[in-house]
Amino acid sequence: MIYFIILAAIIAIVTYLVMSQEVFGAEPKGERLERMLKSKNYRNKQFQNQSFTPSFAEGYSMPKVMYNFFFSKKDPLLKPLQKIPAVHTDLKNLPSNEDVFIWMGHSSYYIQIDGVSFLIDPVLSTYGSPFKFFNKAFEGADLFKPQDIPNIDYLVITHDHYDHLDYPTVKEIRDKVGKVIMPLGVGAHFEKWGYSQDQLIEEDWETTVELKNSFKITFTPARHFSGRKLRRNNTLWTSYVLETPTKKLFLGGDSGYDTHFETIGEKYGPFDYAIMENGQYNPAWKYIHALPEDVIQASIDIQAKNIIPVHSGKFALALHPWNEPLQKVATLGKENNLHILTPKIGEKLDLNKTDQHFQNWWE
Numbered sequence: 001m002i003y004f005i006i007l008a009a010i011i012a013i014v015t016y017l018v019m020s021q022e023v024f025g026a027e028p029k030g031e032r033l034e035r036m037l038k039s040k041n042y043r044n045k046q047f048q049n050q051s052f053t054p055s056f057a058e059g060y061s062m063p064k065v066m067y068n069f070f071f072s073k074k075d076p077l078l079k080p081l082q083k084i085p086a087v088h089t090d091l092k093n094l095p096s097n098e099d100v101f102i103w104m105g106h107s108s109y110y111i112q113i114d115g116v117s118f119l120i121d122p123v124l125s126t127y128g129s130p131f132k133f134f135n136k137a138f139e140g141a142d143l144f145k146p147q148d149i150p151n152i153d154y155l156v157i158t159h160d161h162y163d164h165l166d167y168p169t170v171k172e173i174r175d176k177v178g179k180v181i182m183p184l185g186v187g188a189h190f191e192k193w194g195y196s197q198d199q200l201i202e203e204d205w206e207t208t209v210e211l212k213n214s215f216k217i218t219f220t221p222a223r224h225f226s227g228r229k230l231r232r233n234n235t236l237w238t239s240y241v242l243e244t245p246t247k248k249l250f251l252g253g254d255s256g257y258d259t260h261f262e263t264i265g266e267k268y269g270p271f272d273y274a275i276m277e278n279g280q281y282n283p284a285w286k287y288i289h290a291l292p293e294d295v296i297q298a299s300i301d302i303q304a305k306n307i308i309p310v311h312s313g314k315f316a317l318a319l320h321p322w323n324e325p326l327q328k329v330a331t332l333g334k335e336n337n338l339h340i341l342t343p344k345i346g347e348k349l350d351l352n353k354t355d356q357h358f359q360n361w362w363e
């Protein structure tokens with residue numbers, strides 16, 4: 001019995017020491033927690049989706065999913081066989097009058113439009129996880145580093161999962177960031193990491209914030225979950241509607257398919273561009289990560305004129321071939337007469353040109 005108690009104590013101490021590292025962030029408390037408790041989206045001590053969202057779809061369970069993930073035969077194209085083609089655009093010397101979108105792999109991208117710059121979910125580390133032995137970037141996909149980032153007006157975070165909120169990146173670019181836009185609760189991480197409270201724009205769904213130069217951003221629902229430690233959903237997840245003086249963009253964030261897309265389309269659409277999460281999916285977790293056919297339907301629902309798929313091309317977080325998300329969404333988009341834009345990592349996408357076409361670089 002005494003040995004069991006000692007072992008349990010050692011495990012508890014090790015767990016505490018590991019989870020106390022800065023990379024795991026901080027728990028919301030004080031005024032931040034009070035704001036969360038007042039949110040209509042916070043119930044039963046956690047944030048909730050608008051619709052009932054089970055962790056796994058019908059016919060799946062945690063043991064089954066874990067067994068398949070660790071022990072099933074992996075697809076030979078789970079990771080690319082060759083170096084990912086990419087273009088190292090010099091972000092620091094972009095002409096200020098250019099309106100561009102630049103994808104950095106996975107869900108990280110840079111937008112410069114109407115003289116204002118945005119950096120969304122930057123994960124510019126080699127590993128998209130808290131540990132330097134798991135979820136390594138594909139060769140060639142980690143082209144951009146924190147030192148490549150210029151001064152930016154707004155850093156935008158959709159939720160606090162490690163493949164969207166990367167501690168080493170946001171720590172290193174801190175002095176280059178004007179303001180940080182994030183959903184409720186996520187500010188606790190940023191304050192722990194040295195950001196000042198007056199830098200943080202931290203809001204709930206259906207909140208619109210006026211930004212500089214007549215820009216505005218609205219926090220809109222997504223169907224997902226959150227958490228950096230053992231507890232889930234103690235911070236909110238979100239999508240965004242970004243309105244500039246000349247264009248309207250939808251920044252999707254991780255989400256399963258649901259009625260919120262149609263609601264967003266009816267209230268804020270149509271959109272000149274929609275950046276849609278497409279990748280790292282599995283039928284087992286379709287309620288929190290949309291399948292390619294759901295991405296297409298969601299794009300139709302929100303009334304997107306141009307669609308830019310992200311959430312692929314850098315990490316293998318699911319069991320599908322690395323290039324399948326792009327293959328499927330491109331094919332489905334063509335079948336549905338949608339304009340799908342698929343630039344390489346780092347390749348400039350001109351937001352003022354509606355006739356752009358990109359190579360199927362993943363083939």
